[in-house]
Amino acid sequence: xxxxxxxxxxxxxxxxxxxxxxxxxxxxxxxxxxxxxxxxxxxxxxxxxxxxxxxxxxxxxxxxxxxxxxxxxxxxxxxxxxxxxxxxxxxxxxxxxxxxxxxxxxxxxxxxxxxxxxxxxxxxxxxxxxxxxxxxxxxxxxxxxxxxxxxxxxxxxxxxxxxxxxxxxxxxxxxxxxxxxxxxxxxxxxxxxxxxxxxxxxxxxxxxxxxxxxxxxxxxxxxxxxxxxxxxxxxxxxxxxxxxxxxxxxxxxxxxxxxxxxxxxxxxxxxxxxxxxxxxxxxxxxxxxxxxxxxxxxxxxxxxxxxxxxxxxxxxxxxxxxxxxxxxxxxxxxxxxxxxxxxxxxxxxxxxxxxxxxxxxxxxxxxxxxxxxxxxxxxxxxxxxxxxxxxxxxxxxxxxxxxxxxxxxxxxxxxxxxxxxxxxxxxxxxxxxxxxxxxxxxxxxxxxxxxxxxxxxxxxxxxxxxxxxxxxxxxxxxxxxxxxxxxxxxxxxx
Amino acid sequence: xxxxxxxxxxxxxxxxxxxxxxxxxxxxxxxxxxxxxxxxxxxxxxxxxxxxxxxxxxxxxxxxxxxxxxxxxxxxxxxxxxxxxxxxxxxxxxxxxxxxxxxxxxxxxxxxxxxxxxxxxx
Numbered sequence: 001x002x003x004x005x006x007x008x009x010x011x012x013x014x015x016x017x018x019x020x021x022x023x024x025x026x027x028x029x030x031x032x033x034x035x036x037x038x039x040x041x042x043x044x045x046x047x048x049x050x051x052x053x054x055x056x057x058x059x060x061x062x063x064x065x066x067x068x069x070x071x072x073x074x075x076x077x078x079x080x081x082x083x084x085x086x087x088x089x090x091x092x093x094x095x096x097x098x099x100x101x102x103x104x105x106x107x108x109x110x111x112x113x114x115x116x117x118x119x120x121x122x123x124x125x126x127x128x129x130x131x132x133x134x135x136x137x138x139x140x141x142x143x144x145x146x147x148x149x150x151x152x153x154x155x156x157x158x159x160x161x162x163x164x165x166x167x168x169x170x171x172x173x174x175x176x177x178x179x180x181x182x183x184x185x186x187x188x189x190x191x192x193x194x195x196x197x198x199x200x201x202x203x204x205x206x207x208x209x210x211x212x213x214x215x216x217x218x219x220x221x222x223x224x225x226x227x228x229x230x231x232x233x234x235x236x237x238x239x240x241x242x243x244x245x246x247x248x249x250x251x252x253x254x255x256x257x258x259x260x261x262x263x264x265x266x267x268x269x270x271x272x273x274x275x276x277x278x279x280x281x282x283x284x285x286x287x288x289x290x291x292x293x294x295x296x297x298x299x300x301x302x303x304x305x306x307x308x309x310x311x312x313x314x315x316x317x318x319x320x321x322x323x324x325x326x327x328x329x330x331x332x333x334x335x336x337x338x339x340x341x342x343x344x345x346x347x348x349x350x351x352x353x354x355x356x357x358x359x360x361x362x363x364x365x366x367x368x369x370x371x372x373x374x375x376x377x378x379x380x381x382x383x384x385x386x387x388x389x390x391x392x393x394x395x396x397x398x399x400x401x402x403x404x405x406x407x408x409x410x411x412x413x414x415x416x417x418x419x420x421x422x423x424x425x426x427x428x429x430x431x432x433x434x435x436x437x438x439x440x441x442x443x444x445x446x447x448x449x450x451x452x453x454x455x456x457x458x459x460x461x462x463x464x465x466x467x468x469x470x471x472x473x474x475x476x477x478x479x480x481x482x483x484x485x486x487x488x489x490x491x492x493x494x
Numbered sequence: 495x496x497x498x499x500x501x502x503x504x505x506x507x508x509x510x511x512x513x514x515x516x517x518x519x520x521x522x523x524x525x526x527x528x529x530x531x532x533x534x535x536x537x538x539x540x541x542x543x544x545x546x547x548x549x550x551x552x553x554x555x556x557x558x559x560x561x562x563x564x565x566x567x568x569x570x571x572x573x574x575x576x577x578x579x580x581x582x583x584x585x586x587x588x589x590x591x592x593x594x595x596x597x598x599x600x601x602x603x604x605x606x607x608x609x610x611x612x613x614x615x616x
Contacts, residue, residue, distance in 0.1 A: 149595065185546070
């Protein structure tokens with residue numbers, strides 16, 4: 001049964017758990033987090049199993065109700081979607097384990113609702129990645145977005161307002177996407193992606209198809225927070241509760257970036273997407289501006305979570321830049337960065353959660369050298385993730401930037417190469433500023449903070465070990481990057 | 495020219511509604527008015543889909559032995575209309591989430607004016 005129904009099981013498992021959690025949660029509210037971990041774990045195991053089994057096979061097409069497309073709806077489980085599904089489900093599983101103590105501290109009465117909605121959000125993201133139908137993609141996009149708004153609204157005082165602004169921008173994006181799909185449907189008469197791909201060459205210079213493409217790319221770019229459509233992101237990530245931002249930041253924008261991959265590389269193919277307007281060039285330029293803007297804004301921030309949010313805008317730029325290069329190196333770099341950034345950002349947001357939990361704030365100017373003694377392992381994870389973000393070998397971040405740089409050289413885009421290298425310097429500025437505060441004594445401090453009073457005061461083991469898992473994963477991804485790249489190279493659409 | 499204007503009236507309506515919706519989202523300061531703009535934007539897209547599914551001189555997509563099915567022009571295309579049922583439901587769900595967020599915002603700030611709330615956050 002697992003073999004034939006694998007794609008549907010991975011996604012629908014989350015739907016089942018989003019119902020099971022309220023059923024048990026009404027009775028015993030402390031069961032909701034373990035149940036969510038169980039649900040995330042089942043999907044993570046299934047997606048890892050599926051990735052190992054099917055990555056080199058022909059794409060698995062799952063027809064719902066055995067109705068064959070273009071009449072029915074299908075899930076397409078090919079190399080790209082198997083990879084992205086594995087990344088998001090494993091990350092979500094580990095973040096859900098980590099979120100237990102935070103949920104007890106920050107929103108004890110809303111735990112059942114929180115985990116149920118988190119499962120719905122994962123259903124939406126899994127569906128977006130797996131579906132092979134454009135309208136179905138819209139529906140999953142809205143499921144994921146609506147749950148994301150709800151998760152962001154659980155947080156500090158301004159959180160509902162940040163969520164509302166995200167709702168306005170995000171729903172406008174979703175609506176533009178739907179309008180674009182309507183344009184494509186009028187011309188091709190189908191909604192199935194594989195079916196539409198076969199028809200695109202006939203209609204590629206049709207004005208309705210071009211308008212539809214622009215609308216779809218704009219709508220998805222809003223969800224992916226591509227510059228200049230990133231306005232919703234910093235507030236949402238800052239004001240949401242620590243567990244929400246650790247869950248949404250590594251996954252949400254990545255899935256939208258994946259949809260851009262799907263639309264530009266698979267649905268249209270590079271030569272048709274660029275036939276009339278230089279679409280990949282435009283998103284490449286926007287991504288480059290986003291990389292620099294995000295990094296510079298991150299330097300200006302004084303709040304750890306807000307700084308990480310701006311850094312997300314910048315890192316998303318790398319992924320989209322790799323897509324816009326449209327050569328194998330750029331593609332590998334982008335996908336590897338999708339994996340690396342998900343791990344790094346999850347790790348960094350978890351560290352922010354630890355500091356918020358223990359100190360009650362995450363204000364960078366109030367960090368001091370006692371943190372090194374009080375939270376040795378948390379700060380170790382932070383340092384690993386930060387150095388990986390800057391891009392020093394042998395950590396994972398170096399290799400994705402390396403392949404992106406190779407891609408820009410192959411495409412002769414020297415401006416983009418400069419952007420990647422310069423942005424690494426900017427990353428170093430905003431991360432080393434924190435490392436300096438934590439690992440060195442401030443010689444100009446008004447009054448000396450005594451060292452000997454600082455006792456080790458780490459967070460609970462479940463939180464600490466998950467964070468350390470991500471830190472270790474960064475070493476492992478870096479060391480075994482050749483194996484990962486070999487797999488990714490097979491995925492690149494010929 | 496007149497033919498072009500008249501023949502595409504459904505699409506002109508869509509364009510006008512999209513513009514009104516975007517105007518409401520971008521320029522209105524009251525959060526409820528922003529939500530209304532969002533609804534108008536969504537409805538414009540629904541109307542667009544409904545318009546592309548309709549046909550002159552065709553009947554409902556239920557098989558009738560008197561009308562030959564071989565000629566597709568005799569029947570409406572039901573797919574866009576059924577899809578829009580889903581899109582309307584999505585729109586209603588969005589409105590529900592939006593209003594519950596607005597209630598929460600009002601309880602915390604005692605106002606729904608965007609600039610007043612932004613002033614208070616900073």
